[in-house]
Amino acid sequence: MTPIDHTVRLSRLGDETLLVTNLADLRWLTGFDTSNGWAVVRGGDVFVGTDGRYGDKARAETAAIGATVIVEQQASRLRARYEELARDLQPDATRIAQLRMVKDDAEIERIEAAATIADRALGEVEPMLHDGLSELDLRAELEYRMMRHGADDRSYPTIVASGPEHGARPHHGASRRALEPGDTLIIDVGALVDGYHSDMTRSWVIGEPSAEQRETYELVALAQQAGLEAVRPGSSSMTVDTACRDVFEEAGRLDEYLHGTGHGVGLDIHEPPFHNQWSDVTLEAGMVVTVEPGLYRGGFGGFRIEDLVLVTASGQRPLTHSPKRELN
Amino acid sequence: MTPIDHTVRLSRLGDETLLVTNLADLRWLTGFDTSNGWAVVRGGDVFVGTDGRYGDKARAETAAIGATVIVEQQASRLRARYEELARDLQPDATRIAQLRMVKDDAEIERIEAAATIADRALGEVEPMLHDGLSELDLRAELEYRMMRHGADDRSYPTIVASGPEHGARPHHGASRRALEPGDTLIIDVGALVDGYHSDMTRSWVIGEPSAEQRETYELVALAQQAGLEAVRPGSSSMTVDTACRDVFEEAGRLDEYLHGTGHGVGLDIHEPPFHNQWSDVTLEAGMVVTVEPGLYRGGFGGFRIEDLVLVTASGQRPLTHSPKRELN
Numbered sequence: 001m002t003p004i005d006h007t008v009r010l011s012r013l014g015d016e017t018l019l020v021t022n023l024a025d026l027r028w029l030t031g032f033d034t035s036n037g038w039a040v041v042r043g044g045d046v047f048v049g050t051d052g053r054y055g056d057k058a059r060a061e062t063a064a065i066g067a068t069v070i071v072e073q074q075a076s077r078l079r080a081r082y083e084e085l086a087r088d089l090q091p092d093a094t095r096i097a098q099l100r101m102v103k104d105d106a107e108i109e110r111i112e113a114a115a116t117i118a119d120r121a122l123g124e125v126e127p128m129l130h131d132g133l134s135e136l137d138l139r140a141e142l143e144y145r146m147m148r149h150g151a152d153d154r155s156y157p158t159i160v161a162s163g164p165e166h167g168a169r170p171h172h173g174a175s176r177r178a179l180e181p182g183d184t185l186i187i188d189v190g191a192l193v194d195g196y197h198s199d200m201t202r203s204w205v206i207g208e209p210s211a212e213q214r215e216t217y218e219l220v221a222l223a224q225q226a227g228l229e230a231v232r233p234g235s236s237s238m239t240v241d242t243a244c245r246d247v248f249e250e251a252g253r254l255d256e257y258l259h260g261t262g263h264g265v266g267l268d269i270h271e272p273p274f275h276n277q278w279s280d281v282t283l284e285a286g287m288v289v290t291v292e293p294g295l296y297r298g299g300f301g302g303f304r305i306e307d308l309v310l311v312t313a314s315g316q317r318p319l320t321h322s323p324k325r326e327l328n
Numbered sequence: 329m330t331p332i333d334h335t336v337r338l339s340r341l342g343d344e345t346l347l348v349t350n351l352a353d354l355r356w357l358t359g360f361d362t363s364n365g366w367a368v369v370r371g372g373d374v375f376v377g378t379d380g381r382y383g384d385k386a387r388a389e390t391a392a393i394g395a396t397v398i399v400e401q402q403a404s405r406l407r408a409r410y411e412e413l414a415r416d417l418q419p420d421a422t423r424i425a426q427l428r429m430v431k432d433d434a435e436i437e438r439i440e441a442a443a444t445i446a447d448r449a450l451g452e453v454e455p456m457l458h459d460g461l462s463e464l465d466l467r468a469e470l471e472y473r474m475m476r477h478g479a480d481d482r483s484y485p486t487i488v489a490s491g492p493e494h495g496a497r498p499h500h501g502a503s504r505r506a507l508e509p510g511d512t513l514i515i516d517v518g519a520l521v522d523g524y525h526s527d528m529t530r531s532w533v534i535g536e537p538s539a540e541q542r543e544t545y546e547l548v549a550l551a552q553q554a555g556l557e558a559v560r561p562g563s564s565s566m567t568v569d570t571a572c573r574d575v576f577e578e579a580g581r582l583d584e585y586l587h588g589t590g591h592g593v594g595l596d597i598h599e600p601p602f603h604n605q606w607s608d609v610t611l612e613a614g615m616v617v618t619v620e621p622g623l624y625r626g627g628f629g630g631f632r633i634e635d636l637v638l639v640t641a642s643g644q645r646p647l648t649h650s651p652k653r654e655l656n
Binding site for chain 2: 035052053054056057073074075076136139140143144147148152153157165168169170171172174258259278298
């Protein structure tokens, strides 16, 4: 894989003074991947603080940017060093997040590798989608296969939501419930490669679909297509959301759409831009975002279709390649 | 499994008024397992707030305690309802955490089931510990086997730390590094059952151990035994930590002990009591804690031995049953 050049990122900050406490921001800026740490950037110098567990790791991972690493075993002492270095600073909440939205080539390479691993695992597991298998069985097979195909980890606990109740909960995890004929089934799965996430969702019916299932699935597929077509430079995350909502509203089913239309993906599985009616960002080439409309109703179940796409100069390029079949 | 009775927990609060925002506390008190929610307890009434993704789940999971469930799709509206209900309250940081330290029988059953699953997976994977296999290979096998043996999930990303550098980092994750003859190897693994965690660590040498490896391993085993013997009602978490530290100090190797001696385990993998020199709790029957000393040095690697134990009326009962072999 192409190495990530953290000196370039740092140079984009020029002479800015910054306190970084968000751990994904810290990793993006300095290369230091930790569960406890912070950085202060001041006049081109970088100070990175952490505790005794991560001292060696911090030194190794920030060597390239020449950071000064501060290691304190005791939390109160680390806190004191933090307060000394950061006394006139507020943690940065948006500056790094904003820079992180547009991915460089090394990042895109990792996200695409992760998406490809998830595609491959799902392709292998799809033939197993029969009644009798539990949601957790499917999840175990998917996650194991992603690891065997080179993922460092799953991107998030894989969602396997089957049947009239679980399928109606957009963020249901996975349970011991076994698939039954007639179930709707949602699988939302991603892989992690060198810190970068992927994210995709596909939906099925177990056995022969009903007319209502077919109609609902088609509507979700239509909305997803409309959302994808709205992704291009100069468009906005609100526009993408609106494109999906319009399809559902036209069909009188907007009340069954229980979440936003997507989000950025990178070092965090959910990061800006968020496609919804309340937070809006103009899309730029290099952003990596999901488009994931769905419809959900208790007693019926649900469908969601989600692709991960790269915003390009002319529109978007899918990073997800799992087929979006018509219902069998 | 024995059902968990949330009405009993609630009744322990009597007439207390409480704002609960920690998600594990929320689950412990109300049964509602979510990534976004809060509860206000006031005069015996419970109000639970969440967003549209979790409305059905909140109603289903809090039906037994008769909670009033408040669902708002939009974050700002949910925030307004929260501010209205919680206007005179500070989020509780310690009350529920304190109650959670002593486990009831249903909780112990789940934690023990999780520990047994991890034991079983490790027993199957141990014969694979040969050079050539990568840390991530081992992790994939362990996590897959835990799922197949009935875990709802891993308890945390399994730690597989091999060789002179990774082994010297107590919280190294797992990498593509392949095992080599002469490596120290640490595996730290747990399972999740119905929300409850387990936690254990075993250590090995790949191939024939050196004299220094044998000596270091024996020292860690001695310290762990001393720590276990210090676990009993009326003892304290600081005493458990001191028992381990004394062994290392006597051997002149305290500078290689880079973390605390253990922690409580329940709905969180790390929860009070914490065995260290700065936070101290008197141990009581029903607490479930780890005892996990280790020694680490760059260029050498490291060893850690960790058991999960239940504090009983007379001392402690191990929930971990994986053998603690002498080095081969």
